[in-house]
Amino acid sequence: MILNYLTQEFEQEVKSTRNLLQAVPEKDLGYKPSEISWTMGELAQHIATIYYWYVGTLTQDVYDIAADELKRGDTNDIKATLELFESNVEKARAALKTLTEEKLKADWTMKVGERVVLGPLPRGIVARSFLFNHIYHHRGEMIVYLRATGNKVPGMYGPTYEDGKEN
Structure with a gap:
């Protein structure tokens, strides 16, 4: 049941992410709001x-x-x-198809070389935080970048501020 919900959310949010990345203009890829921030291009990637x-x-x-x-x-x-995104979405879809409810409960760990940086945690918790929520966090950043450079933000959960200004 949870797996079905995750898969549906994945598909819905892929569309929103695609719309957001398609709104990123080539002319602003070098924009960064501060010295410690990524450029818009780095954030998109x-x-x-x-x-x-x-x-x-x-x-x-x-x-x-x-x-x-x-x-x-x-x-x-x-x-x-955008090509990287589409390729990675297909790989993610294939990985989602291998999941079972039992695999969501199994412990998962992330390492960088020999150093453990996350976990062990149940895979389902990691899927929500490290994957789904991580994307949402960075999409929020991208919205700020787009607005700061005067670009239109696409609606992902209904009309945006910019949509309301056009009426």
Whole structure:
């Protein structure tokens, strides 16, 4: 039952993430709100990359992120980031299909080399926090970046502020 809900949420939110990434203009990929912030291009690529992490999270009991290689491309090429996103979404869908309710209860750990950085925690908890909520967090950041650069924010949960201003 929970797995069915996660899968439905995944599909719904993929559409919202796609709309948001499609709203990122090439001209603003170098924008960053502060010295310690990512550029808009780096943030967009990070959002696309999180979908790749579904594979290691959902199919491995111990995921060593340092041993996992993903070719990401240029952060100054939004088309490349959108291609990365679409490719990673397909991989995430395939990983979701391998899940069972029992696997959601199983402990999962993330390592960077020999160092444990997350877990052990039940995989279902990790899916919600490290995957789903992590994407939502960074999408919120992207909305701030878009507004700060004068760009339109797409509606993800209904009309946006900008939609209301057009009426």
